[in-house]
Amino acid sequence: MATVLPPPSKRQRTLVAEKAHEQQDVDTIPSDLGSVRVHFYDQSTGKPTGAPVAIPVADATVKNLELLLNTLQGNDATERVPYRFSFGADGRIVDIVHDVYRALLKPGLKTTEDTISLQYTPQAIFRVRAVSRCSASIPGHGEAILTASFSPSSSSRLVTGSGDNTARVFDTDTGTPLHTLKGHSSWVLVASWSPDDSTIATGSMDNTVRLWDPKTGQPLGQQPLKGHTKWVNSLAWEPYHLRQSPTSSRLASSSKDATVRVWDTVSKRTDLVLSGHKSSVSCVRWGGTGTIYTASHDKTIKLWDSTQGTLISTLAAHAHWVNHLALSTDLVLRTAYHDHTAAVPSTDAEKTAKARQRYEAAATINGRVSERLVTASDDFTIYLWDPSSTLKPLARLLGHQKQVNHVTFSPDGLLIASASFDNAVKLWSARDGAFIATLRGHVGPVYMACFSPDARLLVSCSKDTTLKVWDVRGGKLREDLPGHRDEVFAVDWSPDGGMVGSGGKDRAVRVWRH
Numbered sequence: 001m002a003t004v005l006p007p008p009s010k011r012q013r014t015l016v017a018e019k020a021h022e023q024q025d026v027d028t029i030p031s032d033l034g035s036v037r038v039h040f041y042d043q044s045t046g047k048p049t050g051a052p053v054a055i056p057v058a059d060a061t062v063k064n065l066e067l068l069l070n071t072l073q074g075n076d077a078t079e080r081v082p083y084r085f086s087f088g089a090d091g092r093i094v095d096i097v098h099d100v101y102r103a104l105l106k107p108g109l110k111t112t113e114d115t116i117s118l119q120y121t122p123q124a125i126f127r128v129r130a131v132s133r134c135s136a137s138i139p140g141h142g143e144a145i146l147t148a149s150f151s152p153s154s155s156s157r158l159v160t161g162s163g164d165n166t167a168r169v170f171d172t173d174t175g176t177p178l179h180t181l182k183g184h185s186s187w188v189l190v191a192s193w194s195p196d197d198s199t200i201a202t203g204s205m206d207n208t209v210r211l212w213d214p215k216t217g218q219p220l221g222q223q224p225l226k227g228h229t230k231w232v233n234s235l236a237w238e239p240y241h242l243r244q245s246p247t248s249s250r251l252a253s254s255s256k257d258a259t260v261r262v263w264d265t266v267s268k269r270t271d272l273v274l275s276g277h278k279s280s281v282s283c284v285r286w287g288g289t290g291t292i293y294t295a296s297h298d299k300t301i302k303l304w305d306s307t308q309g310t311l312i313s314t315l316a317a318h319a320h321w322v323n324h325l326a327l328s329t330d331l332v333l334r335t336a337y338h339d340h341t342a343a344v345p346s347t348d349a350e351k352t353a354k355a356r357q358r359y360e361a362a363a364t365i366n367g368r369v370s371e372r373l374v375t376a377s378d379d380f381t382i383y384l385w386d387p388s389s390t391l392k393p394l395a396r397l398l399g400h401q402k403q404v405n406h407v408t409f410s411p412d413g414l415l416i417a418s419a420s421f422d423n424a425v426k427l428w429s430a431r432d433g434a435f436i437a438t439l440r441g442h443v444g445p446v447y448m449a450c451f452s453p454d455a456r457l458l459v460s461c462s463k464d465t466t467l468k469v470w471d472v473r474g475g476k477l478r479e480d481l482p483g484h485r486d487e488v489f490a491v492d493w494s495p496d497g498g499m500v501g502s503g504g505k506d507r508a509v510r511v512w513r514h
Contacts, residue, residue: 208228
């Protein structure tokens with residue numbers, strides 16, 4: 001008797017329908033539309049590049065626009081820069097995803113009689129490959145891993161904090177533990193590298209902050225940084241380009257005791273105490289202009305002056321606890337003068353200049369340094385802010401059905417990813433807060449999401465024990481990474497793009513590579 005094949009599953013039918021739809025769309029640009037005039041503008045400065053150019057509508061694809069712009073700039077074939085194009089009018093911003101016809105002409109936003117002003121932003125020149133395999137599973141911790149963070153200088157060092165009262169530094173190249181950072185008397189909730197890679201700070205449920213030398217694993221100073229009366233939720237280092245001198249550095253810590261303390265890490269003393277919140281301060285960030293941003297369970301976000309310790313303003317819009325906040329410049333502030341070339345400047349002055357130049361390049365929009373802020377809350381909403389221009393939110397991002405646990409900006413500052421207890425990750429435009437896509441695949445609450453350094457991929461970790469790598473442009477699942485035996489609480493993509501590190505309830509650190 002012949003074997004009867006089962007009917008195709010819903011997923012197989014969907015894939016076939018999508019493929020047929022794509023094949024129908026291949027030649028949808030009419031060939032009789034003639035030409036359209038295009039004028040390129042640099043989005044960061046607002047200045048035009050060259051004169052308007054007439055292009056046949058049939059050839060006005062993103063690839064050809066990129067080629068034309070590189071030619072206008074005088075870049076030869078070996079120096080070509082990939083670009084992202086967008087069109088802004090009447091307060092709307094339209095991304096040119098495939099071609100000008102489908103984005104602007106077909107919807108009727110523009111005609112072939114108009115001169116179309118296209119804004120361009122350079123994409124990452126390097127390309128990060130999606131991690132697809134677990135290269136190491138490193139035991140060592142005795143309890144759940146609560147935080148994981150790669151060194152800003154390379155992907156070969158990873159620090160993790162755990163419920164076993166220790167933090168550990170791992171060598172991810174060899175898959176071995178390097179140092180165990182012992183000293184805390186309760187769970188280590190947060191671990192953070194200084195931007196110059198010279199110090200690790202850990203915050204714990206024992207109400208203290210400790211500083212460590214990552215090369216030796218020894219504590220810096222005999223005593224921890226004491227002052228908080230409840231546990232430490234979050235840490236933020238002073239940006240490298242704002243330091244008073246190369247040897248001095250400051251650290252901000254936020255606590256459940258409703259205060260934020262700014263520490264001088266050299267003298268090990270409290271520099272400032274920022275008190276004003278009425279409840280636990282869940283998250284702290286130190287901006288590149290010298291502003292400290294804090295999010296709290298009292299439903300507000302506060303901005304502080306990091307030199308005087310005075311309150312600048314309060315942002316109020318959320319109706320419940322604010323769980324997390326992220327800055328559009330987070331990656332460049334974290335990595336300072338370290339970039340994908342791995343070339344480190346030789347002098348302190350050059351390091352500061354490079355850190356400042358990288359920050360200004362990331363923060364400049366239309367010729368103005370603009371550090372954007374996104375906040376996530378238990379009220380199921382996300383707010384996008386630009387505190388340098390207005391205290392009102394730029395956009396309210398609605399769509400999640402449960403608490404939003406984590407938000408992050410893409411390294412190029414154009415996208416926002418949010419992770420929620422509704423099992424979904426959502427992508428939003430960082431310019432106007434417009435919804436882009438829902439990434440569905442997890443079958444449990446999503447705890448965290450992290451972009452690759454080139455902003456083309458996103459990794460998320462979940463209660464369902466898996467990590468998933470998503471293609472940002474297509475909004476599709478790229479890689480499913482099972483391997484953990486229990487919930488995954490922490491994930492980080494190394495700043496050079498080489499590896500992903502994750503940890504969770506199964507107490508093992510896993511390192512993932514291409």
